[in-house]
Amino acid sequence: MTREFISGNDALAHGVRLASPKVISAYPITPQTTVVERLSEMAEDGSLDAEFIHVESEHSALSCAIGASAAGVRTFTATSSQGLLYMAECLPYAAGGRFPIVMMNANRSIALPWNIYGDQRDSLMLLDSGWIQAYVQDAQEGLDLALMSYRIAEHPEVSTPFMINMDGFHLTHTYEVVDVPDKESADRLIPPFRPVGCIDPGSPQNIGFSAGPEHNVFFKYKAHCGMLRARDVIKETEQAFSRIFGREYSGLTEGYRCEDADHVLITLGSISGLCRGAADAARAEGIRAGVLRIRYMRPFPAEETVAAVSGAKSIAVLEKDISFGGTGTVFANVGSALFSAGLNMRASNYIGGLGGRDISIGDVRKIFSDMAAGKTGVRFIGIEEGPE
Amino acid sequence: MSFSASSLSEDEFFYGHKACAGCGGSLAVRIALKVLGEKTVAVLPAGCMSAVGFNFPQLCFANNAIISTFAGTASMMTGIEAGLRARGIADYKVVGFAGDGGTADIGIQALSGAIDRGDDIIYICYDNEAYMNTGTQKSSLTPFGARTTTTPVKGNRRDKKDMFEIVAAHGIPYAATASVGYLNDYMRKVAKAAEVKGTKYIHVIAPCPTGWGAGSDETIELAKEAVDCGLWPLAEYENGEFSLSMRMKDPSLLDSHIRRQGRFKHLTSEGLEHIRELRDRRWDRIDKKWNVDQGRRTR
Numbered sequence A: 001m002t003r004e005f006i007s008g009n010d011a012l013a014h015g016v017r018l019a020s021p022k023v024i025s026a027y028p029i030t031p032q033t034t035v036v037e038r039l040s041e042m043a044e045d046g047s048l049d050a051e052f053i054h055v056e057s058e059h060s061a062l063s064c065a066i067g068a069s070a071a072g073v074r075t076f077t078a079t080s081s082q083g084l085l086y087m088a089e090c091l092p093y094a095a096g097g098r099f100p101i102v103m104m105n106a107n108r109s110i111a112l113p114w115n116i117y118g119d120q121r122d123s124l125m126l127l128d129s130g131w132i133q134a135y136v137q138d139a140q141e142g143l144d145l146a147l148m149s150y151r152i153a154e155h156p157e158v159s160t161p162f163m164i165n166m167d168g169f170h171l172t173h174t175y176e177v178v179d180v181p182d183k184e185s186a187d188r189l190i191p192p193f194r195p196v197g198c199i200d201p202g203s204p205q206n207i208g209f210s211a212g213p214e215h216n217v218f219f220k221y222k223a224h225c226g227m228l229r230a231r232d233v234i235k236e237t238e239q240a241f242s243r244i245f246g247r248e249y250s251g252l253t254e255g256y257r258c259e260d261a262d263h264v265l266i267t268l269g270s271i272s273g274l275c276r277g278a279a280d281a282a283r284a285e286g287i288r289a290g291v292l293r294i295r296y297m298r299p300f301p302a303e304e305t306v307a308a309v310s311g312a313k314s315i316a317v318l319e320k321d322i323s324f325g326g327t328g329t330v331f332a333n334v335g336s337a338l339f340s341a342g343l344n345m346r347a348s349n350y351i352g353g354l355g356g357r358d359i360s361i362g363d364v365r366k367i368f369s370d371m372a373a374g375k376t377g378v379r380f381i382g383i384e385e386g387p388e
Numbered sequence B: 001m002s003f004s005a006s007s008l009s010e011d012e013f014f015y016g017h018k019a020c021a022g023c024g025g026s027l028a029v030r031i032a033l034k035v036l037g038e039k040t041v042a043v044l045p046a047g048c049m050s051a052v053g054f055n056f057p058q059l060c061f062a063n064n065a066i067i068s069t070f071a072g073t074a075s076m077m078t079g080i081e082a083g084l085r086a087r088g089i090a091d092y093k094v095v096g097f098a099g100d101g102g103t104a105d106i107g108i109q110a111l112s113g114a115i116d117r118g119d120d121i122i123y124i125c126y127d128n129e130a131y132m133n134t135g136t137q138k139s140s141l142t143p144f145g146a147r148t149t150t151t152p153v154k155g156n157r158r159d160k161k162d163m164f165e166i167v168a169a170h171g172i173p174y175a176a177t178a179s180v181g182y183l184n185d186y187m188r189k190v191a192k193a194a195e196v197k198g199t200k201y202i203h204v205i206a207p208c209p210t211g212w213g214a215g216s217d218e219t220i221e222l223a224k225e226a227v228d229c230g231l232w233p234l235a236e237y238e239n240g241e242f243s244l245s246m247r248m249k250d251p252s253l254l255d256s257h258i259r260r261q262g263r264f265k266h267l268t269s270e271g272l273e274h275i276r277e278l279r280d281r282r283w284d285r286i287d288k289k290w291n292v293d294q295g296r297r298t299r
Helices: A008-019 A033-045 A058-070 A081-086 A090-096 A121-125 A139-154 A183-189 A216-245 A269-284 A302-309 A329-340 A361-372 B024-036 B048-053 B073-086 B100-105 B108-117 B163-168 B183-195 B219-228 B251-259 B269-290
Strands: A002-007 A023-026 A051-054 A075-079 A102-107 A132-135 A162-167 A175-180 A253-256 A263-267 A289-294 A296-298 A314-319 A346-351 A377-380 B040-045 B054-056 B064-068 B093-099 B122-127 B174-179 B200-205 B235-238 B241-244
Touching (some): A002 A008, A008 A033, A008 A075, A008 A102, A008 A139, A008 A175, A008 A183, A023 A058, A023 B073, A051 B073, A058 A075, A058 A081, A058 B064, A058 B073, A058 B108, A075 A081, A090 A216, A121 A329, A132 A139, A139 A175, A139 A183, A139 A216, A162 A269, A183 A216, A253 A269, A253 A302, A263 A329, A263 A361, A289 A302, A302 A329, A314 A329, A314 A361, A329 A346, A346 A361, B024 B040, B024 B093, B024 B122, B024 B200, B024 B219, B040 B048, B048 B054, B064 B073, B073 B108, B093 B100, B100 B122, B108 B163, B163 B174, B163 B200, B163 B235, B174 B183, B174 B219, B183 B200, B200 B219, B241 B269, B251 B269
Parallel strands (some): A023 A051, A102 A162, A132 A162, A263 A289, A314 A346, A346 A377, B040 B093, B122 B200, B174 B200
Antiparallel strands (some): A002 A175, A132 A296, A253 A289, B174 B235, B235 B241
């Protein structure tokens, strides 16, 4: 193991290197670019025994990764924003084919208007594409998840592609001190890729077929079951990770002072640390505040969320996303989980950080005050008037 | 290497499918796989051949085969080739079978990328000159004058895109045109492509009786005539040079060839004249650019 002062993208590239994918296909887009620059360097200097394929588009990046995965090897690609949307057709294709591809998405705003900075509308728009979706909060978690993702995605009962989301610039381009594991330890975590149902010289396969109305539902049901199975495999993988590397992760969510909280703020990604600081400040002023960080949006942590907030008087969801005319996507998922569990507390949805706009600790502190004051509804941080 | 019906493998790799009677595309796939053999991975995008051959649980390829996205034939082939190589499986070929729309319209970007990278794949475009799987809509390889369901009154107003020359302009190691009417020539070209390192492209004209308005027993004749009357020159491109594979037999066959097809039924004599002009202009370009001996044009 070495300790290095590197960016989030560099950390993620190290994680991918340690997982030893054989085929990497990628197309450049800000702010993902330095991930694939690092990986192409590694492929050229021999520190990574992989073929780096310079595809001509994001659609081809994922199509190529699907082909390589179908041929029976471990693959990686990375993208962001418009690139993710351009390859969108291939996302459910990879999920439906049960190809355990790992992709890093640098969360970035969606045009129009054009904007290269971070928000989460890109990946949340594709929440239903059948991919495991994880959201990291720092560079170390990015590296660690790059490693763990392969073990989770390739688990024979999961066999589902994995999207690691890192907030554009806030995480991808921020330098932090990161523990970079050695290859030997990484190999202990990730067994060699044993593909199932792939192209086979000994027993020819017809892959990626059509299935009509009679059979289609069974394939969809199996994919759903694979995703649900990932809940336990994520926990098992984190336990194995902790035994090897000594770092603990907390499954689909991470709670902070939720146990006795009256008001729980639910969020995801790099803003979580700031939210924890705001919760401390709110508690110092008498508001019993807590923060629940969602680490995985798929599989969705319904049970964990319900357990974390069941004693609270109110919840709010802070997300860098809005589904126009509705609510934020995270809020819609959280609301569904709480309603299904029979919980009926006050709930509000704060939309912030769109197009990379800064969210200050004061903004989050105000969310806790609003919650304590009984406010509800969908609010945009930085816009005083409500939308209605 | 020469191929004929007598020397061709008895093995079948594409059978039990639901293609229409007289389908030229399914013949192109079947014959190419017989030439390439079992150590072949076939990639087929959305289109006729995947629609007729890949319906769970009735799967019709005896070799390894996969459906790609419509736009992603070439890029999926790239991934499969790289993946097999990474696994140390060196003696396998990756062949793609995409239609005219899948190649010249939605798939041209991925195809161009693969040729640019020099990926070691064989891309076969079976050209039935419209989106036949969805019921005969115009593609960029629909010829001038042909009526489709999206050019329903006057017929298509544009000439076919010249995919062969577009592909050659990439500096591809090997490209060829072929016809299911001249199977020996097609088989020879597929076999040659299998021997060449890098990206290979074969564009085979494959009549669709359903979409062309012809009898199911006319496929081979139509495919022969298209070559014989000069509408579809059989050629090769290798080492930076174009060469003709066969002479235009009889330019006067054009009229009857066009008139026998239902898709040209509405065509005026001016329209037919324009098709003749397009053909002649093409041959003038071929003569100048390809440095072809005039004597080879007609018998």
